[in-house]
Amino acid sequence: MTEGKVPREETIVETLGQEDLQRLLGDHQKLLILYGFANAVSRLLDKEKLLNEAMNVVFGLVKAERGAIFLVDGKTGKLMPHVWRARQAGTKGNEVILSNAVTELVMRERKSVLSLDAMMDERFKGSQSIQIQSIRSCMCVPLESQHRTLGLLYVDSRLQAGSFSKEELTLVSGIANQTAVALENIDLVHRLSEERKRIEGILNALTLAIISIDEEGAISFVNPQAMKLFEVTGTECLGHPYQTFFEGGLFRALLGLMTPALQEGKGVTLGEVACGDVEKSILLQVNIIPLREGLVRKGILVALDDVTEKRTLEREMANAEKLSAIGEMTAGLIHEINNPLNIISGRAQLLLFEKGEDAEVSKAARVIREQVDRASSITEKLLSFARQRPPHLRPISLHELLDQFLETLEDQFTLQQVRLEKKFEASSPSILGDAEQLEEVFVNLALNAVQAMPKGGRFTVATRQEKETVEISFTDTGCGIPPDHLSKIFIPFFTTKSRGTGLGLSIVHGIVDNHGGTLKIHSQVGKGSTFILTMPLAKGGET
Amino acid sequence: MIRILVVDDEQEVCDFLQEFLTKKNYEVLTATSASSALQCIKEARPHMVLVDVRMPEKDGVILLKEIKEIDREISVIMVTALRDEQVAKKTLQLGADGYITKPIDLDYLETNILVKRLFL
Ligand SMILES: Nc1ncnc2c1ncn2[C@@H]1O[C@H](COP(=O)(O)OP(=O)(O)OP(=O)(O)O)[C@@H](O)[C@H]1O
Ligand SMILES: [Mg+2]
Numbered sequence: 001m002t003e004g005k006v007p008r009e010e011t012i013v014e015t016l017g018q019e020d021l022q023r024l025l026g027d028h029q030k031l032l033i034l035y036g037f038a039n040a041v042s043r044l045l046d047k048e049k050l051l052n053e054a055m056n057v058v059f060g061l062v063k064a065e066r067g068a069i070f071l072v073d074g075k076t077g078k079l080m081p082h083v084w085r086a087r088q089a090g091t092k093g094n095e096v097i098l099s100n101a102v103t104e105l106v107m108r109e110r111k112s113v114l115s116l117d118a119m120m121d122e123r124f125k126g127s128q129s130i131q132i133q134s135i136r137s138c139m140c141v142p143l144e145s146q147h148r149t150l151g152l153l154y155v156d157s158r159l160q161a162g163s164f165s166k167e168e169l170t171l172v173s174g175i176a177n178q179t180a181v182a183l184e185n186i187d188l189v190h191r192l193s194e195e196r197k198r199i200e201g202i203l204n205a206l207t208l209a210i211i212s213i214d215e216e217g218a219i220s221f222v223n224p225q226a227m228k229l230f231e232v233t234g235t236e237c238l239g240h241p242y243q244t245f246f247e248g249g250l251f252r253a254l255l256g257l258m259t260p261a262l263q264e265g266k267g268v269t270l271g272e273v274a275c276g277d278v279e280k281s282i283l284l285q286v287n288i289i290p291l292r293e294g295l296v297r298k299g300i301l302v303a304l305d306d307v308t309e310k311r312t313l314e315r316e317m318a319n320a321e322k323l324s325a326i327g328e329m330t331a332g333l334i335h336e337i338n339n340p341l342n343i344i345s346g347r348a349q350l351l352l353f354e355k356g357e358d359a360e361v362s363k364a365a366r367v368i369r370e371q372v373d374r375a376s377s378i379t380e381k382l383l384s385f386a387r388q389r390p391p392h393l394r395p396i397s398l399h400e401l402l403d404q405f406l407e408t409l410e411d412q413f414t415l416q417q418v419r420l421e422k423k424f425e426a427s428s429p430s431i432l433g434d435a436e437q438l439e440e441v442f443v444n445l446a447l448n449a450v451q452a453m454p455k456g457g458r459f460t461v462a463t464r465q466e467k468e469t470v471e472i473s474f475t476d477t478g479c480g481i482p483p484d485h486l487s488k489i490f491i492p493f494f495t496t497k498s499r500g501t502g503l504g505l506s507i508v509h510g511i512v513d514n515h516g517g518t519l520k521i522h523s524q525v526g527k528g529s530t531f532i533l534t535m536p537l538a539k540g541g542e543t
Numbered sequence: 544m545i546r547i548l549v550v551d552d553e554q555e556v557c558d559f560l561q562e563f564l565t566k567k568n569y570e571v572l573t574a575t576s577a578s579s580a581l582q583c584i585k586e587a588r589p590h591m592v593l594v595d596v597r598m599p600e601k602d603g604v605i606l607l608k609e610i611k612e613i614d615r616e617i618s619v620i621m622v623t624a625l626r627d628e629q630v631a632k633k634t635l636q637l638g639a640d641g642y643i644t645k646p647i648d649l650d651y652l653e654t655n656i657l658v659k660r661l662f663l
Contacts, residue, residue: 334625335625338645342647343553343556345646347559349563349648353563353649373646436628
């Protein structure tokens, strides 16, 4: 051992030379040594270090030739050597063989034994080990805890009878007592830390976020879930006052629950507490448990369950169910409406066919038929709005699909004096989509554009490929959308047209959403509008 | 003369289709249920049947199957008040020769029949 590294506890006696010790130690010094030992061991948490230290001190105090400390093994109940010492070179410490006669006496009586000349001692008559080892002086002291004997401390001398005095026995007993107390402390600390580890293990394994706050208001424990929830590390919050943590942050709402719990020791179990700010909102199930020791309050334990995702999922599922119920109901309703419409329209057509020459009849029949068709096209749109089925996703060549649908609208463009412009990427991106549904999206956007340009104009369809998405934009030079309408145009039945259902964009929105795409709008009143559709690319990119 | 059977649970529908098709020189029979339709098919052997998809008791899809089992040569045109791709696909797979929606465009119906007639 180098000087600088020697721990303080181990050096108390070593620094004193043996000869000096003999000379200098009066009662006063002995007391000092005892005191120093007591002081040192109270801070030792290592069993072997403690026992070594005890042995050192004993060897410093008495003229022992050999010494050892034995502890009772917790499992076998047998005495096992832990530390041994020999003063003379050539004598190995581990040769110390305990005399059963001595130890049995000590363990049985739970009292120390001092023998001035063991070989002559009446108490050990017939003990072979004493005779074989020719032990003259010996001292054996039990390490007594409150309830049991932890082991024993043994020193002897084979050279000389009467090596140890009664006074020295008292001194060594004092060392043994200190050692026993320290041993018990070590054991207790060990057990406590094991228990703590076990409890922390449980708390860490929980999906609940757990924080404990002591009676002073300092955070004394956080588990990994809590650190994740609060986005902090242990060192950032442990020991800090809880207020600084919850004030002003996302979890302000919790503060109002914790403070009374801490002050009044009242537990709180709350269904759900909404936490958050403009950007983020979190739904927490809160359980605050006051901790007590007898009647004394010992702070609180806060258990939080983040149920945000669970609730969102539940709501989405409920919405989906509602939607499908509405879809079914609408389908039934439309069926009921279309049947009489069919008869009305059929009769009108028949009338037209039979009495078509009569101008009045012909006009009336034609109007009836037109209006029936109008009503039926509304029900059709309502159906596709209400029956948003999940898309059958397949890789689709985007340009091919766009070309196809633009072709079907060619006549309409000409009729309305709308010039069509295509600005496509060089190669067609492949997107994941449901061709039928996407066509519905395109048709709705294109018809809106045409309807926004009653006096004609330009309609531009452009594609632009990004890393993982493709942008499809539809630009018209029409009337534009007033800013205060922008937030409303996706609301079902919102329309500014005398013959519109206001369902077109709602259908578009639903389909785009189901495809994992997004829709953005730029519009300027009097200049025109651009609807930008962003769709995920199919793996593999181009087709 | 080409014989056409109109099957719809609503008498009114049967009526106007019968009037129209009679004027167009077809022989028209009507039935307001699947069972009476089957009986009529066995007795009168129509060349073509217009079948309403949704009917109480037995619906049009089942009737379609049964007609095709009796005689694959009989043309069947499905008529529905509710556009539904799934049902459309299914009926076409089952051998339907056409699929039109209500309100029926009579001109469109007639062209459909005319086309089918070419193959009769
Ligand atoms: N390209 C556009 N230019 C100007 N306004 C538009 C454009 N597209 C949509 N709008 C506005 O948004 C409203 C809602 O459009 P949406 O397609 O949902 O219904 P609609 O077109 O009114 O009815 P329908 O689609 O049944 O014909 C329109 O009434 C119109 O005011
Ligand atoms: Mg529209």
